Amino acid sequence: MSQNAAAATAGPVSPDDVAGLRAAVTGPVLDPADAAYAAECATYNLAQPTAPAVVVGATSAEDVAHAVTFATRHGLAVAVKNAGHQVVPSVGESSLLITTTRLTGVEVDESARTLRVGAGVRWHEALAAAAKAGLAPLAGSTPGVGVVGYTLGGGLSPLLGRAHGYAADHVRWIEVVTADGVIRTVTPDDEPELFWALLGGKGNFGVVTRIEFTAVELTAFYGGGLWFPGEDMAEVLEVWRTWAPALPETASTSFAVQRLPQDDALPAPLRGAFVLHVRFSHLGDAAEAEELLAPLRAAGTPVLDSIAPRPVPDIGAIHVDPVDPLPYVETGFGLREFSVETLAALVEAVGPGSDCPLVTVEVRALGGALDREPGTPNAVPSRGLPYVTFAFGVAAPPDLPFMDEHLAKYAAALSPWTDPRNVVNFIAPDEAVSEAEVRRLYGAERYHRLAAAKRRWDPDNVFRRNHNIRPSSAPAGD
Ligand SMILES: Cc1cc2nc3c(=O)[nH]c(=O)nc-3n(C[C@H](O)[C@H](O)[C@H](O)COP(=O)(O)OP(=O)(O)OC[C@H]3O[C@@H](n4cnc5c(N)ncnc54)[C@H](O)[C@@H]3O)c2cc1C
Known part of the structure; x- marks a missing residue:
């Protein structure tokens, strides 16, 4: 049996189930019948619409934890969206979408040269806050892009990359909800493998709710x-x-x-x-x-x-x-x-x-x-x-x-x-879809290590609406 099939044995979502989730979560919980559903699911690429069974507009890490737990209980794959610049296909009725736009807040520590940002922050907000302290984070070409998705995918800055590396290289800690529904603060010292995997493995290992990273002194x-x-x-x-x-x-x-x-x-x-x-x-x-x-x-x-x-x-x-x-x-x-x-x-x-x-x-x-x-x-x-x-x-x-x-x-x-x-x-939504393609992208050794981390942190492949790292060595196309 495939990992996806194993996770899908929990049964369909009823209106009562959704009502239960609504009661537990502070933010909006919407299904396709809700008027606000379409706006909550909107993407930057109009050719890649999302139509999940349920969308949860998270207002806290606790909301995210409730949503992840609900998804695993009901065999739904978890998809994540902030600014919507790289939503993958097939966020459909077997998916629960968590939107992070309400996880706002940029805290700048001028003396430590750090920024702490919520998962709903876009680069233009982080750039403006950092500039007040004479700091420059490793932003990308479009300030409308979300900070967290960008950073988890490496983060290639057309201004600071060649001098300072990838945005991911500057992350100090990551607050993330893993597939077991637990809110964790992941640092290089306490969970080195998960920290390593999140930065480059992108959405495969959990829903990130906050990160802290260093910035460069530059105005x-x-x-x-x-x-x-x-x-x-x-x-x-x-x-x-x-x-x-x-x-x-x-x-x-x-x-x-x-x-x-x-x-x-x-x-x-x-x-x-x-x-x-x-x-x-x-x-x-x-x-x-x-x-x-x-x-x-x-x-x-x-x-x-x-x-x-x-x-x-x-x-x-x-x-x-x-x-x-x-x-x-x-x-x-x-x-x-x-x-x-x-x-x-x-x-x-x-x-x-x-x-x-x-x-x-x-x-x-x-x-x-x-x-x-x-x-x-x-x-x-x-x-x-x-x-x-x-x-x-x-x-x-x-x-x-x-x-x-x-x-x-x-x-x-x-x-x-x-x-x-x-x-x-x-990576385009229709690229790096098969396991062979994802393995090729990362190279055999890195993929092997990522797959081991996936087995440890997401054995049922709850976070599979992405360029998916499989927890098993299931054949491509599984
Ligand atoms: C016009 C344009 C310019 C770009 N320029 C650059 C560039 O210069 N450099 C560069 O590196 N990239 C660039 N990108 C790519 C961009 O960094 C990625 O598409 C990034 O993931 C977008 O984040 P988002 O919040 O806007 O998108 P979303 O679609 O909301 O998120 C994209 C993906 O990121 C992951 N993700 C997002 N939030 C979370 C979270 N909280 N927890 C876990 N996973 C999460 C999920 O897998 C999600 O599917 C560009 C994209 C566009 C469209």
Whole structure:
């Protein structure tokens, strides 16, 4: 019998059961008949709706514990959602969804350089609170993303990653509700294996309710984007290809080939435009940064240049990701090199002569501190990976299969350079689904260790609505 089947023997959920849960929990407990259910289940990706049997809007770790206990009793898989940027498919009637948005609160300790945040906090709140104390946490490209989900998936910062590693490397303790319904404070000293597994294993080991992590003393950076005409991408990227790996760890860069919509919210030169968006950030003064940027500036003539001195909470200006929810399909994978041949394949697949309709095809250069194991190791699997690529296509849901075809075409074009490692946060809902794929992502040794931790902490695989680490060595597809 599979682990999932074993957990599913407890029986269906009746209205009385839901009423019992409502009585135990302080926050809202909603089923599909409730008017507030749809809003509580809403996701950033409109093509990945969730429709759980029950959704619990947790207001405390105790609420989360009641919800987890209820789910295990009724054989429901537990899914978790905060800002909804990476909800996995199949959060359906055999699932209980816990939303963490009400677990608010950011406490900053200026002298210890730490932030303590609830599982409902998004990066823009943490960035603003930290900035008041002259601190910068290792936030990602989009301040609307949730802090906890991001950090459990490693957390790749386009500003601080190359100088300071992954966000996960800075975590001091984690408050988590494990599958047995117990609220635990996990530190590297008291539960080292669970601490290691949570940071990189993401939602596989429990529902995190609070974390504490250290931040960096920093108030400002120099950065933004240069948008070149898409037709010039081959020439500009030929420079980027050798320029990016030579940058010091204080500088970070990525690029995105973009076919942007006719959207009045965009600056005029970008509306409906085909562009190459080169992103850049530097932890230092403008003169140093401009010296580093000089070869790239000489590579072409941008249609827009937003590179400027900025306060740290302005981190979203580096990538300028879409803010509002939209329907999309995506793919993300590691690249072991970005050679002349890789560039030629990229230009052929998504360049000016291609039929590529994808909104964004992005490549981030990694390296620096992202390659180094932190003092307290964790399960982040992407160390040593030089590049990661992420692409997405936006369309009305009936047209998304067409975008999927183009994502597959892009992945096939770059397949000679694909690396099995990946940034966990960039795994699409339909990727790393089988055990073989998840094992490949983590590598055999790390997966083996994660599976052992899963057997210890979630033997019935209650937390399986994710890129699932199986407690048993059940065959792929089980
Ligand atoms: C536009 C955009 C830009 C991004 N940029 C970056 C980037 O620069 N760097 C980077 O590393 N990532 C980036 N990401 C990925 C992002 O970090 C992940 O999608 C992250 O998980 C989102 O968290 P959320 O709260 O927004 O999403 P949610 O969908 O609410 O959560 C995503 C998943 O995280 C897990 N999770 C969330 N909260 C908890 C919890 N309390 N306990 C246990 N598990 C939990 C669950 O598995 C859940 O399914 C980006 C994503 C988008 C859409």
